[in-house]
Amino acid sequence: MDLQDFLFRARVLRLYRQALRVTARAPSSARGELRQTIRQEIENNRNCNDKQRIRYLISEGLERLKRLDEMLDMQGHR
Template sequence: MDLQGFIVRGQVLSLMRQLIRATRNAPSDARAELRAEIRRCFEQAKGHADRVTVKHLLSDGRLKLKMLKEMVGFTT
């Protein structure tokens, strides 16, 4: 793995942690389902190696994080 790949991997892991943390404010009955969906999406995208595709997925994930935070009223 080269340096750029290492950096992108860190960004992906950071995004996943942020998404999981954002579910803390979700209603308890929906929390497990949200976390399962987040993990499913990351597992589905795991096989992508093309940097352009990965960057697009990261961008899309950041947008979804913003929407999730707004939806559950998460404030930082």
């Protein structure tokens, strides 16, 4: 594993932890499904070696997480 792979791995793990923190604010009825979906997305791309694709997936994940966070705020789940 080279340095860039290590940095990508760290970014993915940080994104995953952030996503789990955000889901903690979700209603309990939706929390499990959200966590399962997040986990599945990570697992589906676990073996991706294309650095451009990894960058795209991290960017997309951050954007989706931001939208989820905003939606939870609008619904009053703080």
